[in-house]
Amino acid sequence: MVQVESLTKLYGEFTAVSELTFSLQPGEVLGLVGPNGAGKTTTLRCLAGIIPPTRGTVRVGGHDIVRDAIDAKKQLAFFTDEPRLFDYLTVWQHLNFIARIYQVADYERTGAALLEELEIANKRDALPGELSRGMKQKLAIACGLLHSPRVIYFDEPLTGLDPLGIRRMKDSILKRARNGAAIIISSHLLHLVGEICSRLLILKNGQKIIDGTLEEVTRKFSEQPGDANLEEIFFRATSETNPAAPAAAPPLPPGNER
């Protein structure tokens, strides 16, 4: 469903992502983890077609995200860490707008069901300014799921959600995966990754350290079976002493966050 080959993103002379290759099948949930500045957000932005890769290819549902952008984008949804909403559109107007963008004919039924599922149906006529951070996040999710995407990217999906919201979000992600969606989650919350991801990709300084199932990754970074949890694995994988971990790159130029 998602094929990434030799993805490289340069900002001037700075390498944000280097020669990243991996693929994702329908129903898989990939956890994209790494320390701050590892290149996670840049990777997700390239995968979503927001920024063009400098080199390499990204295919979503068989469509190249650069050459065949429209067909590729029709199949995906990208949830940023901060909900990005139009402040003059109400909750329902957001859904109406997104429906037309993605050509969702029966959006009224799907939209109403999503609002119910996310428990913001009573905020249908509210503007984003009247919503809490968590509700904005829910609205962004409702907009993203309206066209039933086959590929979903999450950048820190649990930020701002209350405990019940977190539980529902996890369930929702797993439900979409069971229904055949390919999902990538970028997060620092390793317990979330451990709970819901079937695969793990660790990035450091723009380079892939490891990509595999949780068992494969655990096996590689455990000295003895069962001696390390995901947190310990993360530290081992990204430590400077790990021979696979790339050396730190110079800092980014101002304005180019990763």
Next chain:
Amino acid sequence: MISALFYLQYHTVRNRLVSRFKRLKQPKYLIGAIVGGLYFYWYFFRYLFRGYAGGPQPPANLTWPPGHLLLFELLGALVLFVIVLMAWLVPHERAALTFSEAEVAFLFPAPVTRRTLIHFKLLRSQLRIFFSVLLLTLFSRRFGGNAWIHALGWWLILSTLNLHFLGSSFARTMMLDRGISNRLRRLLVLGLAVAMVAGVWVWAKRTMPRLNSADITDLGSAMDYLQRVLTTGPALYLLYPFRLVVRPFLAPDATAFLGAFAPALLLFLLHYLWVIYSDVAFEEASVEASQKLATRLAAARAGNWQGAKKNQKAKRPWFALSGTGFSATALFWKNLIGIGQVFSIRLWITIIVIVVIFGFAFAGKAQSHGSSIVAEFLIAIALGYSLFLGPQLLRLDFRRDLPLADILKTFPLRGWQIALGEILAPVAALAAFQWLLLLIGAGLVFYLPAKLEGLGLAIALGAAVLLPVLDWLLLLIPNAAVLLFPAWIQTGKDGPRGIEVTGQRLIMALAQLLALLLALAPAAVVFTVIFLPLNIVVGPGAALLPASLAATAVLAVEAGLGVLLLGKLFERFDVTEEHTR
């Protein structure tokens, strides 16, 4: 403790200045600083050394005609009186010192007394006043007088007003705490003001000859009458405290200034003591105010000036949008809702009613045709303003949506579709307003001399066809500019400031004007080529329409190509460099 707050203020200013100097390493800021510096020199600083409009050095000591000094003093005092009156009448909220969220987070829980916080607030406001004084002095100095007298005079006026605003907000809070409602306070203040004005009016009626229209034949005689009212009656005494504040600024020489400065300074100190010794709790309201400020700043940073100004209300869409169809229509639909935040249906109806009443009022008096000609002239001016100001005011396009460019880029739309959707709403709103004006103008044509009727209608028809395409082109230019040079166009209110940014804006304005002239040139040539020969054969009325249609066709082709280009620019736009300044 105050030393820590001094430290905070000093380093805030210092670091801000250092970062401004550092960014001059970037050519865009360096060029902007040079152009901005030249602009400020040309319009303000050169008058420190030379006279107004290249004339002689303005006199250091001003000599006013007899009686004029007192009149100016009273007029200044009158202005201050109105400002102070408004400060007591208009606000309704409790006293709140505006702090940033960081200041609230660090200072409010810290062991800092309320009085120290007020001192900090006053210290910070002095910085703002200093820059205001500098600009006002540069401006007023152009007309003569001693620069130091102007500067100190302005400082006294602004600082005393600043303290008065703060003191009045504390007094308002105290009244609310003691059960005096805003309504009662307003009634009391208004009653006092009315009593003062009535006193002056009664005195003038009893002691001065009755005023009739024949007495006021020109500005001079009106000034004379006003002078008599203000300088010989109770107004002289009622406005006395305000006169004390204005007097140093108007002092013609250093001796007069020193004489006027002492009482004004005393008044300033009394205000200071009033503020410092007012024991009013402002913390809760300040926390709320800081949150509102942060929300406004966030909205402004996101390019939403309207949201930065006040709380928005949900608006109904202008038309129903189905889930399927041409996707770019969704952006048009969305931006129309956004425009509805500014130009609501109620506002449109109000505009239409006013314009129609205005049109009929003129038409009713049009026996001599003169009023109709004036009305047509006013409509032409309004159309001209709408052409050049409209695209700057209606920013519901890429200029507003640029902070959400990453979201737009995830949409399965081609660049040109997004460009078209973004630009349509302001074009439609502007064209609707212009057509309304043209409709009124066309209606008034029938009150013009008969020989002008045909020409008037032809101009209205030609303009109706031409204006939407012109709007389109005029909106394309700033939209292309914001995608090409995002760091040069301010998408929010809280962008970088300073001389260099003024310079950048000047450069961009000139570049946009040049681009517009280039875009208009081919259409102007086509218009001229068609209009001139037809004018000879069939006359100007009949020649205007085909010439306008041909020019519109040329502009429409340019507009179409412009949208394609804008789409390409958006596709190439790199969101990671979006906020690089």
